[in-house]
Structure formats: C-alpha cells, structure tokens
Amino acid sequence: MAQQKKFVVKTPRGQIYTQKTSGGTIMARLEWSGGMAPRIEGNLSRAQCFVDSEVLRNSDPLTPRLTGALIKSGTLGTVIGSGEVSYNAPYARRQYYEHNGQGLRGPKWFERMKTANKDKILEGAEKIARGG
Incomplete structure (x- = not known):
C-alpha cells in the first residue's frame, strides 16, 4: 500500500x-524559537553582502581596464546584498565576451574569478550564515 x-x-x-x-x-x-527568524535573516543578509563584495573585489584584477570606468560601473551598478552584480557601462557586454586583455585582464572575468575563488567565497559565506 x-x-x-x-x-x-x-x-x-x-x-x-x-x-x-x-x-x-x-x-x-x-x-x-521566537528570535530565531530575525537572526537567520540577518545572518543570510550579511552572507549575501559578503558574496557580492567578494565577487566585485576578486573580479577587479581580471576586469579589462583602460580608464577604470568599467570597474567603477560594476561598483556603481551593484547593490551590495541584492545577489546581483551588474556592470552597467554601455560597452560592458562586448568587453565581457570579446575583449583580449593583457595579463589576467580579459573576457569572462566573472567565470574566471568564480573558478579561482569559489571555494573561499563559499567558506566565508557559510561562516557568516552560521553566525560567525
């Protein structure tokens, strides 16, 4: 049955x-327990802020840079804690997919940053989410 x-x-x-x-x-x-929900929400919110900040910080050395405007557009276009990092310069999309930079700077900087730093970011976010 x-x-x-x-x-x-x-x-x-x-x-x-x-x-x-x-x-x-x-x-x-x-x-x-009565105070658990606000505590969990606060910890998760702080963890999301950490992830967003770390993505921007770790992407900086990989992002194409001529004048620095593209990097600044990521800082200005991102609301820390929203879970979305946005480079809002008019040429950001083309730079992301087509740019051939020098050294570490070049296309698909988020994907390359994620490959190199994912574990450290997840460990830090987990520690914060657990209340550490």
Whole structure:
C-alpha cells in the first residue's frame, strides 16, 4: 500500500509534518524559537553582502581596464546584498565576451574569478550564515 504524505509548512514560526501509514498516523511539529527568524535573516543578509563584495573585489584584477570606468560601473551598478552584480557601462557586454586583455585582464572575468575563488567565497559565506 502506498504511503500518503501531507506537509503543512508554516514559517517562520514552525512546521507540521503528517504522514499516514497502515499502522496509524505519525505527526511531528517543529517550532522555531521566537528570535530565531530575525537572526537567520540577518545572518543570510550579511552572507549575501559578503558574496557580492567578494565577487566585485576578486573580479577587479581580471576586469579589462583602460580608464577604470568599467570597474567603477560594476561598483556603481551593484547593490551590495541584492545577489546581483551588474556592470552597467554601455560597452560592458562586448568587453565581457570579446575583449583580449593583457595579463589576467580579459573576457569572462566573472567565470574566471568564480573558478579561482569559489571555494573561499563559499567558506566565508557559510561562516557568516552560521553566525560567525
């Protein structure tokens, strides 16, 4: 006989799980402590700010630079904590896909930054999200 599951999820106060089986009904209720939701939201918000800042900081040495306007457009076009880094210079897209720079600077700077720094950024974000 197939098991039937019914999930009722309520956040941030708690969750109720109910499962009917041939032997009866199993019910579990999980309740968050009163101050837990704001603390978790605060930690996650700080972790997102960390990720956004680190993406900009680590992308800087890889981003094409003639006058520095492209790098500044990333700083000005990004709202730290939003989860979206945006280079809003009119030529940013072309630079991202086509530019042949000198040294480390060149195309697809975000992808190259992510390959080199992903683990460090994730470790830092995890530490902050856990309240550290």
